[in-house]
Amino acid sequence: MAxxxxxVKIYVEEGIRHTVLCQRVLSRFPGVAVEIIxxxxxxxxxxxxxxxxxxxxxxxxxxxxxxFLRLCPGTMNHICCLYHNLDVAAGxxxxxxxxxxxxxxxxxxxTVYCNTxxxxxxxxxxxxxxxxxxxxxxxxxxxxxxxxxxFLGLGEELVRFFADKTNAIIELKTKSVNVTGLAGLPHNxxxxxxxxxxxxxxxxxxxxxxxxxxxxxxxxxxxxxAGYKLGFHFDPMIYFPGWEDGYRETVDKIFKYIHPENIVxxxxxxxxxxxxxxxxxxxxxxxxEIVLGELLPGRDKKxxxxxxxxxxxxxxxxxWIKNYSPDALVYLCMESKTVWEQTFxxxxxxxxxxxxxxxxRVK
Ligand code: SF4
Numbered sequence: 001m002a003x004x005x006x007x008v009k010i011y012v013e014e015g016i017r018h019t020v021l022c023q024r025v026l027s028r029f030p031g032v033a034v035e036i037i038x039x040x041x042x043x044x045x046x047x048x049x050x051x052x053x054x055x056x057x058x059x060x061x062x063x064x065x066x067x068f069l070r071l072c073p074g075t076m077n078h079i080c081c082l083y084h085n086l087d088v089a090a091g092x093x094x095x096x097x098x099x100x101x102x103x104x105x106x107x108x109x110x111t112v113y114c115n116t117x118x119x120x121x122x123x124x125x126x127x128x129x130x131x132x133x134x135x136x137x138x139x140x141x142x143x144x145x146x147x148x149x150x151f152l153g154l155g156e157e158l159v160r161f162f163a164d165k166t167n168a169i170i171e172l173k174t175k176s177v178n179v180t181g182l183a184g185l186p187h188n189x190x191x192x193x194x195x196x197x198x199x200x201x202x203x204x205x206x207x208x209x210x211x212x213x214x215x216x217x218x219x220x221x222x223x224x225x226a227g228y229k230l231g232f233h234f235d236p237m238i239y240f241p242g243w244e245d246g247y248r249e250t251v252d253k254i255f256k257y258i259h260p261e262n263i264v265x266x267x268x269x270x271x272x273x274x275x276x277x278x279x280x281x282x283x284x285x286x287x288x289e290i291v292l293g294e295l296l297p298g299r300d301k302k303x304x305x306x307x308x309x310x311x312x313x314x315x316x317x318x319x320w321i322k323n324y325s326p327d328a329l330v331y332l333c334m335e336s337k338t339v340w341e342q343t344f345x346x347x348x349x350x351x352x353x354x355x356x357x358x359x360x361r362v363k
């Protein structure tokens with residue numbers, strides 16, 4: 001069977017070789033060379049030092065040594081949504097030019113953490129010991145939540161795990177169309193499936209390996225039919241001449257495919273990255289045009305578009321969305337109170353208030 005991603009070699013850390021997830025992955029790739037290793041660190045070090053091309057399409061099945069669940073670090077001096085990241089994998093095969101993972105992960109490996117029994121125990125412990133707290137949890141921070149799911153099958157496990165949780169939801173955030181395994185599951189409204197969206201001009205140029213906008217929306221419609229709550233994330237919004245038509249067209253399409261009442265949130269975020277990342281994009285994606293924009297350092301030292309341009313883009317998007325869905329919860333990712341005010345004529349007083357607004361949509 002052909003998968004969306006086909007490794008040429010699989011390294012398996014000895015300690016996790018008998019786990020359910022490791023065995024499942026190995027059974028899906030019977031013809032691929034497998035090497036058992038005692039410690040994943042040595043492979044990570046080699047992959048970091050040696051030429052990248054040697055390690056392309058290499059899959060590492062290893063143990064997560066730290067906690068699986070972490071509060072999103074957000075960004076200094078900006079309003080954040082107090083989201084929790086669940087790190088089940090690191091690395092992605094979709095190769096978006098702007099992907100910040102190119103700066104975080106210094107090798108091209110895809111690592112899947114197979115000690116999922118530890119992950120579920122950690123989640124149980126966290127959720128039961130903090131019953132008064134509500135958690136929005138997502139797996140899309142160090143990878144795409146579903147791009148590998150045709151052979152990992154973790155989406156289904158997570159949907160089933162969260163179905164009876166009263167103080168948490170899981171968000172599966174993706175650009176992929178690997179959703180067939182999720183249809184028909186007893187999700188009990190505890191899973192949000194969400195898609196990263198963009199203008200067609202950006203997705204075709206800067207997200208060239210990812211499914212197109214219409215394909216993503218057809219997958220979203222399938223999940224709508226399966227009764228899931230849906231989210232959409234326009235992040236990063238990228239300026240280009242004619243951006244108004246491009247982004248408006250995508251908003252129009254969302255509401256052509258999806259009923260407004262099934263959308264729990266839509267986020268907006270502008271292109272942003274640390275200054276040093278500029279060079280990484282130029283080296284990895286010489287064809288990319290995103291580094292040609294005029295970007296200035298903000299209070300968190302990340303480069304962003306000039307504030308009037310960001311607010312203009314956000315205001316327009318908000319207006320187009322509200323035209324279809326006056327009650328939609330549109331929020332900004334990693335922006336200042338000033339930009340919130342200029343976009344919506346209101347701002348959450350702090351990150352906790354934004355968290356409360358988002359939690360209310362799914363509680
Ligand atoms: S889909 Fe997400 S994680 Fe994958 S390359 Fe694109 S931005 Fe990075």
